[in-house]
Structure formats: C-alpha cells, structure tokens
Amino acid sequence: MPNADLPSYLSRENVGPWETYLEQVERVAPHLERAYLPWIETLRRPKRSLIVDVPIKLDNGEVAHFEGYRVHHNLSRGPGKGGIRYHPDVTLSEVMALAAWMTIKNAVVQVPYGGAKGGVRVDPKQLSLAELERLTRRYASELNILLGPDRDIPAPDINTNEQVMAWIMDTYSANQGGTATGVVTGKPLALGGSLGRRDATGRGVFIAAREAARRLNLPIEGARVAVQGFGNVGEAAARIFAENGARVVALQDDTGTLHRETGIDVAAARAHRAQTGGLHGCVNADAVSAEAFWQVPCDFLIPAAVENQITEANAGAIRAKVVVEGANGPTTPAADLLLQARGITVVPDVIANAGGVTVSYFEWVQDISSFFWSEMEINQRLDRILTEAFSGIWNVSQARSLPLRTAAFVIGCNRVLEARVLRGLYP
Ligand code: NAD
Numbered sequence: 001m002p003n004a005d006l007p008s009y010l011s012r013e014n015v016g017p018w019e020t021y022l023e024q025v026e027r028v029a030p031h032l033e034r035a036y037l038p039w040i041e042t043l044r045r046p047k048r049s050l051i052v053d054v055p056i057k058l059d060n061g062e063v064a065h066f067e068g069y070r071v072h073h074n075l076s077r078g079p080g081k082g083g084i085r086y087h088p089d090v091t092l093s094e095v096m097a098l099a100a101w102m103t104i105k106n107a108v109v110q111v112p113y114g115g116a117k118g119g120v121r122v123d124p125k126q127l128s129l130a131e132l133e134r135l136t137r138r139y140a141s142e143l144n145i146l147l148g149p150d151r152d153i154p155a156p157d158i159n160t161n162e163q164v165m166a167w168i169m170d171t172y173s174a175n176q177g178g179t180a181t182g183v184v185t186g187k188p189l190a191l192g193g194s195l196g197r198r199d200a201t202g203r204g205v206f207i208a209a210r211e212a213a214r215r216l217n218l219p220i221e222g223a224r225v226a227v228q229g230f231g232n233v234g235e236a237a238a239r240i241f242a243e244n245g246a247r248v249v250a251l252q253d254d255t256g257t258l259h260r261e262t263g264i265d266v267a268a269a270r271a272h273r274a275q276t277g278g279l280h281g282c283v284n285a286d287a288v289s290a291e292a293f294w295q296v297p298c299d300f301l302i303p304a305a306v307e308n309q310i311t312e313a314n315a316g317a318i319r320a321k322v323v324v325e326g327a328n329g330p331t332t333p334a335a336d337l338l339l340q341a342r343g344i345t346v347v348p349d350v351i352a353n354a355g356g357v358t359v360s361y362f363e364w365v366q367d368i369s370s371f372f373w374s375e376m377e378i379n380q381r382l383d384r385i386l387t388e389a390f391s392g393i394w395n396v397s398q399a400r401s402l403p404l405r406t407a408a409f410v411i412g413c414n415r416v417l418e419a420r421v422l423r424g425l426y427p
Contacts, residue, residue: 010395066338080116083157133355149182202236229305256280
C-alpha cells in the first residue's frame with residue numbers, strides 16, 4: 001500500500017540506494033543545528049566521482065572491459081574511507097549512496113575520515129583467480145590518482161577480501177616506488193593487517209544489538225536470531241550471537257534459505273559453505289523459500305547482504321523485535337516507517353555495521369605507527385567506541401523522540417557540517 005508520509009518521488013518500486021539516502025537526509029534536516037542548515041546541500045552532493053574503464057586480458061586471450069567507480073562523498077573530516085565492491089549490479093548511484101553512508105558512519109563513531117566507496121560492475125564468480133588479480137590491479141591503477149594513506153583508503157566489501165586488498169596495496173606500492181601498507185585496510189596479517197579485522201563488522205553488529213537489547217530488556221541468552229547474508233558480516237554475526245547463547249533460527253544467502261527453530265549449527269553451515277560455495281544443500285536445517293525468511297519469528301533480524309531487502313512488500317510480515325542492519329541500506333524509507341509504526345526497533349547501518357571501519361581505523365593507525373596491538377586490546381577498544389556511540393544515539397533518540405536512524409544522522413551530520421563550516425570555502 002502506498003505510504004502517505006512518503007514524498008511522491010519515492011515510488012515503492014523505484015527506490016534506489018541514493019534516493020534512500022536523500023530521504024534520510026530530508027528526515028534529519030529539521031533536527032540539525034540551525035547554523036549548519038545553509039550547508040546541508042553539501043550532504044546531497046558527492047565531492048567527486050570517478051568512473052573508470054577497466055580492461056583486462058582474459059585467460060582465453062580476449063580483452064574484456066568492466067566499468068569501475070570510486071566516489072568521495074565528503075572529505076571534511078579526513079581522507080576518504082570505504083570499501084570496494086565487486087558485483088554485477090554495481091552502479092554509480094549505488095556507490096554514491098554507499099560513500100555517503102560512510103561519511104555519516106565515520107562521523108558517528110568519530111574515526112577521522114570522510115566517506116568514500118568504490119565498486120566494479122563484474123560477477124567475480126565468472127573470473128579465474130588470475131583474471132581477478134588482473135582486474136583488481138588495473139582498477140587500482142586507474143584509482144591511483146585518488147588513493148593514498150592520507151587521501152583515500154579502501155577496504156573490503158561484497159565479494160572482495162584480504163587477497164584483493166593485498167593486490168591493491170602491492171599495485172599502489174609499485175606505482176609509488178615503496179611499500180605503503182596504510183593505503184588499504186582489511187589486509188592479510190602478513191602485510192600489516194590487524195588482528196580482529198576479519199570479525200570486526202560482525203562483532204560490531206553483535207555489540208550494537210546487545211546495547212539495544214539491554215535498553216529494551218531483551219536477554220541475548222536464548223534469543224532467536226535470523227541472519228540474511230552469510231559472508232564476512234553475516235557469518236561472523238551469527239557465530240558471535242551463538243557464542244553468546246543466542247539461537248540462530250534462520251540463515252539465508254544467495255544460494256538458499258535455512259530454518260530450524262531449535263537452532264542452526266553455524267559452524268556446520270560454515271563448513272558446508274566452504275565446501276560448496278553456499279548454504280544450499282546444507283542438511284543441518286530445513287530448506288525453505290526465500291520469502292519465508294522474512295516471516296520467521298525471531299528477536300533479532302539481521303539483514304547482512306545487500307540494499308533494499310526490507311521493503312513495503314515484506315516489512316508488514318516481519319516478526320522480529322529488533323532489526324540490526326549489518327548491510328548498508330537494507331531498509332527502504334517506506335519500510336522504515338512501517339517497522340516504526342509496528343513498534344519494531346531498527347538499529348541503523350551507520351552504527352550497526354560500523355565495527356568494520358572502526359577496526360580498519362585501528363589497522364591504519366597500527367600501519368602508520370608500525371606498532372601492532374593484541375586482539376584483546378582491539379576488541380576492547382572496538383567495544384568501547386561502539387558502546388559509547390550507541391549510547392549517544394540512544395540518548396538523542398529518547399530526548400527528541402526520534403527513531404534511532406534519525407538520531408544517528410543528527411549526530412553524524414552535525415559533526416560533518418561542523419567540520420565543513422570550520423574549514424570554510426576555498427577560494
Ligand atoms: P560478502 O561478499 O562477504 O557476503 C555477502 C553475503 O550476502 C553472501 O553470503 C551472499 O550470498 C549474500 N547475498 C548476496 N545477495 C543476496 C541476496 N539477494 N539474498 C540473500 N543473500 C544474498 O559481503 P560482506 O562483506 O559480508 O557485506 C555484506 C553487507 O555488509 C554489505 O551491505 C556491505 O556493504 C556491508 N558491510 C560490510 C563490511 C565489511 O567489513 N565487509 C563493513 C560494513 C558493512
């Protein structure tokens with residue numbers, strides 16, 4: 001049913017991630033510091049967007065061309081920071097939205113970065129390892145005019161991993177004539193990576209959920225959890241929830257959906273994925289339809305795959321108490337209002353998945369200082385930063401009767417605009 005509270009340009013089927021982000025800015029605008037309002041247009045316009053052609057030689061000798069992007073949404077608070085995604089659906093407007101959410105997220109957790117994001121429109125599953133390396137190195141070379149430890153620092157996102165980051169680091173270093181470990185994060189430990197980075201985003205999802213649960217009087221012990229996406233974020237989140245006594249009752253990836261009321265063995269699901277490439281065919285739970293995932297009764301629903309998964313079409317059927325956004329932009333603006341009306345708490349992406357960039361920041365600090373921390377130190381510092389950031393958001397939400405997303409945007413946007421105003425306009 002069309003939502004009367006939504007502007008008409010946000011037709012239900014037509015909402016892309018960039019429109020979702022613009023709508024989030026509209027919703028926060030009345031709550032920002034008045035002195036910053038003349039600068040709000042800054043948030044609606046990416047600072048710069050680079051579109052690159054990425055030609056590579058395939059193993060069969062033919063040349064294939066792929067389109068790649070890197071967007072600097074806002075650099076007022078520091079160098080650009082944000083992941084690189086390889087996916088057949090990547091578009092410039094998607095990358096713009098992902099970069100913008102990085103701007104807000106970095107400000108919310110107070111890491112000294114602006115917001116950036118990159119992507120290549122490619123299905124990496126169709127490439128050999130050698131082709132993937134050539135694609136990555138060519139893309140990294142094309143981005144060379146933007147990258148640098150004090151300019152723009154990529155990290156992994158969907159379908160990119162430590163190996164891809166190692167190739168980017170090596171390509172940048174070769175072009176510069178020296179080893180520059182601080183140019184990317186999410187690297188292998190052997191190349192200046194950080195302990196705790198691999199699990200950081202999923203761990204952060206758990207910490208944000210735990211902080212929400214504490215305030216809502218929901219116990220984690222015995223809680224039912226449903227996780228969409230069983231990659232870097234979803235797998236770690238599911239595992240850490242289970243380690244803390246929760247029951248993972250549903251899992252979904254792009255190959256299948258699993259349900260078991262008594263709890264899915266996450267380690268067995270992970271082993272199955274390692275063998276077969278996905279959850280499809282995993283025998284330790286019942287296979288159900290993709291739509292059934294959204295109707296599973298649970299305490300915590302964790303979308304940790306791609307954007308636009310919780311929409312007007314399924315938000316009414318969701319039977320969760322709390323939605324914790326492991327993915328970026330998984331909830332459309334219309335679905336957000338529906339969940340709010342139904343009394344379902346949404347812990348927004350800009351805090352829920354900020355664990356990744358927080359430990360990326362730790363990795364960058366360690367690389368720059370060439371001094372490495374223990375995993376315990378990293379996890380403790382991560383916990384402290386996310387707990388404090390969550391607390392700030394919760395307090396604004398309570399004091400001003402705002403949903404958590406708008407409260408997070410109040411904090412993030414005010415910080416970005418404060419930096420913008422202080423820097424002034426040049427020339
Ligand atoms: P990944 O490539 O490791 O895993 C993605 C998972 O999502 C896979 O299991 C895939 O099968 C599943 N998936 C993809 N499309 C799906 C669909 N339509 N339905 C169901 N499942 C689907 O990616 P990731 O790094 O885990 O990223 C997941 C999300 O988390 C993205 O939105 C990303 O931007 C966000 N995120 C990632 C990080 C990070 O550190 N990797 C940090 C912050 C946010």
